[in-house]
Amino acid sequence: LPPRAESALTLLQAPAASGLSSLIDGVVHDVVSSAQFADIWAQSLRVAHERAVAVLQDEPGTALQLADDGVLSLDLGVVIERVKDALAERGVGVADLIPVIDRSIPIAQADALVLVRALYQVAVAAGFWLPWVLAGLVVLGVLLARDRPRALLWTSVALAAAFLLLAAGLGIGRSFFLGAVSPSIMTAAAAASLFDEVTALLSSTVAALALSAVLVALWAWVAGSSRAAVRTRTAVESGVAALRGVAERHGVSTGRFGVAVDRYRGPILVAGLVVALLLLIVLRPVSFGAVVGVAAGVLVLVVLVELLRRPPIAPMAPEEHP
Structure with a gap:
């Protein structure tokens, strides 16, 4: 320029x-x-x-x-x-x-x-591995027990009690938190909203795990050897057998498929339980509704297996002649 x-x-x-x-x-x-x-x-x-x-x-x-x-x-x-x-x-x-x-x-x-x-990194690593270690120890303890259904029953009861105590501890901690920060730092409503928002995931997970432990305990009791459990299983099996008999008399039969289902009933139920466990892992964080839905699915699978299977007819005892 x-x-x-x-x-x-x-x-x-x-x-x-x-x-x-x-x-x-x-x-x-x-x-x-x-x-x-x-x-x-x-x-x-x-x-x-x-x-x-x-x-x-x-x-x-x-x-x-x-x-x-x-x-x-x-x-x-x-x-x-x-x-x-x-x-x-x-x-x-x-x-x-x-x-x-x-x-x-x-x-x-x-x-x-x-x-x-540093503590956060340790907690993240421990939080990932400790549940698997605990699950492995529980499975190992049940497998090594002489009475597996009884061991599974009391283990599930203990886990349910622990989760319920943890839920009660969250409630007590909420009360202490509200008393400590309100009204000097924030209002009681704001403090309650903050605590509930921070602990919402933990609370839902604890409730879901407690429900899971209760359902497993119920299943272990039904599979146990107590007199009440045996009567319950006998009544259920008799009812299912009666339904199969009615279907057979009306020409409805599962045929060879029912024979195969009866033969592989155990592996089918185990596979269903494994799929249910994998679903709970995939659907993390575990929620109350997810546990109810998975439990209902397992129950439907058990009912279908019992209805579809065709157990072999026991041979009749020969008549005694004088």
């Missing part, structure tokens, strides 16, 4: 920068004070939660970083991107020239955060 034009542009540099800074400051103020900022803040909290979990899991490349001295920093990328969009909507072409800004602010400083991260 000619020297005179260059001098004129130099004189305009400071006012232009001041005007642009004032415009951006106004847009930022409008964004923060707008109703839409609630959505931005909620999105920021969701991102912060995801990144906090990533930090605790020591994942590389996360925007939320935990330094060795316990300083936790949070970037404001979500808010900055919204400001850039607002500038572009107002026709400020310079918004397209703003690069991706990785601006972060310290939100907490505590040396214990590093210890928390």
Whole structure:
């Protein structure tokens, strides 16, 4: 440019920068004070939660970083991107020239955060393996027992009692939490909502596992050798046999298929139980409704097997002659 034009542009540099800074400051103020900022803040909290979990899991490349001295920093990328969009909507072409800004602010400083991260990683590993170890020990103990149905019955009763005690402990902990934080820190309603939101998954899982233990205990009792259990099984088998007899007299028979079902009844039921267990694993977190649905499916399978199977007819004893 000619020297005179260059001098004129130099004189305009400071006012232009001041005007642009004032415009951006106004847009930022409008964004923060707008109703839409609630959505931005909620999105920021969701991102912060995801990144906090990533930090605790020591994942590389996360925007939320935990330094060795316990300083936790949070970037404001979500808010900055919204400001850039607002500038572009107002026709400020310079918004397209703003690069991706990785601006972060310290939100907490505590040396214990590093210890928390280490404990979290240990807890995640233990939380994954301990249930399988416990299940393996339970199965091994039942298999080694002399009276397996009785061992399974009392093991299930003990597990159900433990889960019910845990549920009661959650209720007691809720009361202590409400008394500790309300009304000095937050209202009782807000504290109750916060506690219920945090423990909702744990509460539903505990209830589902307690129900599972009760159902297994009931099945073990029916399969046991007590007088009441034997009478129950005899009554059920007699009723099913009567239904099969009525069907046979009306020309409805399962034929060879029923003979095969009777022969492989045990493996069929075991396969059904394995499928039910796999469904509960796939449907994690375990819910009360999932346990009820899977239990109903197993019950339907047992009823179908009993109705379809065709046991061999016992030979009649020869008549005695005088």
